[in-house]
Amino acid sequence: MSEPRNLQEALADELSEEELQQVGTSFDIVGDIAVIKLADSLLEKKEKIGKALMEVHGHLSTVLMQTSPVKGEYRTRDLEVIAGKEKTETTHKEHGCSFKVDLSKVYFSPRLAHERFRIAQQVESGEVVTNMFAGVGCYSILMARHADPEKVYSIDKNSDAVEYMRDNIRINKVSDVVIPIEGDARNVIEEHLQEKSDRILMPLPEFARDFFDAALQSLKPKGGIIHFYDYGEEPQLFQPSFNFVQNNSSSREVDLLEKRVVRSYGPNLYHVVLDLDLGPK
Ligand SMILES: C[S@@+](CC[C@H](N)C(=O)[O-])C[C@H]1O[C@@H](n2cnc3c(N)ncnc32)[C@H](O)[C@@H]1O
Missing domain, CATH: 3.30.300.110 (Met-10+ protein-like domains)
Incomplete structure (x- = not known):
């Protein structure tokens, strides 16, 4: 048969x-x-x-x-x-990179492949990037492979995720660029990454609003880009997220570069992203 x-x-x-x-x-x-x-x-x-x-x-x-x-x-x-x-462990291939993951110990979704590549393509030569919620390192490694950043600081609090991230950095040969850091993003920024970043990723919609002040602290004084992931509900998909950002970045000029739905979570609920340019006032 x-x-x-x-x-x-x-x-x-x-x-x-x-x-x-x-x-x-x-x-x-x-x-x-x-x-x-x-x-x-x-x-x-x-x-x-x-x-x-x-x-x-x-x-x-x-x-x-x-x-x-x-x-x-x-x-x-x-x-x-x-x-x-x-x-529960496997290796997933995405845009020419390999990601080793244990699905029972770390977060991983193949559905974010397009969004990860979209961000990697925006990175400019010589940028310092901070990925506040890096997981096993997918966004960071894609950036290092498909763009030319100076450094990508890759923070995660889950020690298993950081262990896999270290492996993935080695497997994808990006150890001169991607720096894995185990810890809470707020503490790591306060202690090591204040005013250091040209670009900041916040790929954790559940907590992005709680950590927005820490992201601002990490921006260089001349400003930079924040990729702000949040939840949005119809009919006002993006406006509440944008209002939140404007109300909480009084020392910055905020320019919305792009807004998009990353994926749908239910009948009216969406994972959204705002690409924000935050300059000095
Ligand atoms: C939705 S996952 C994102 C994973 C990754 N960006 C990807 O595309 O696969 C969010 C990650 O944030 C981490 N996390 C949660 N709270 C954190 C914190 N306070 N500081 C740093 N990382 C944290 C979790 O362990 C998890 O790996």
């Missing part, structure tokens, strides 16, 4: 039309691991769904089911193996 071409075909005898549609959009592929979210009504069919995913995507070694939301300060999630090898 020939291999099924897609998940719908592989599960045609097991699931209803409606169930097939749900499954079709509910997974990510990270390296050789698929991560799937299943509705409660599908839990009793999880092994069949896992096996079907492996049949359709022949390079997969493992299928994990996400059993909790992304949660806590480190933005991790609970996972259960539903097919293939018992493992």
Whole structure:
């Protein structure tokens, strides 16, 4: 019998039309691991769904089911193996870079690939960049590989993420540019990175507003760019984020360079980004 071409075909005898549609959009592929979210009504069919995913995507070694939301300060999630090898570590390729990750210990989403590359393309030669919430180093490494920054200070509080970041810096041969720093972004900036940065990334929408003052502290006096990630709700997708920034950067001239939706989180909720140029007043 020939291999099924897609998940719908592989599960045609097991699931209803409606169930097939749900499954079709509910997974990510990270390296050789698929991560799937299943509705409660599908839990009793999880092994069949896992096996079907492996049949359709022949390079997969493992299928994990996400059993909790992304949660806590480190933005991790609970996972259960539903097919293939018992493992949670893999290496994901993105825009010519390799990222080693343990999905049970660190945050990683392949859905941010476009946004990461978009930011990397904006970096100008000789810039000093601070990535306040760097995870396993994806944004920082892409910048070092696709642009020519002088330094990218890459901070994360999760020691597992920093361990993988160190590996990824070595694997991608960017150790002269990307500097991994374990710690709380606010403390690290206060102690080492005040008035040092031309560009600052804040890729943690849950806490970006709480850390905006620290980001301002890290900007060079002549000013620079802040990529401010936040949540936005229809109908006013960007205005509350922009109002927040304007109300909290009184010593700076704020210019909005670009605003965009990064991804959708629900019927009316979006992950948004504002690219801001903050100059002296
Ligand atoms: C949404 S993840 C972003 C990961 C990364 N930028 C990427 O694209 O994969 C946010 C990261 O911020 C880290 N984090 C949370 N609070 C922090 C803090 N106060 N200081 C530094 N890092 C923090 C978490 O451990 C997590 O790795």
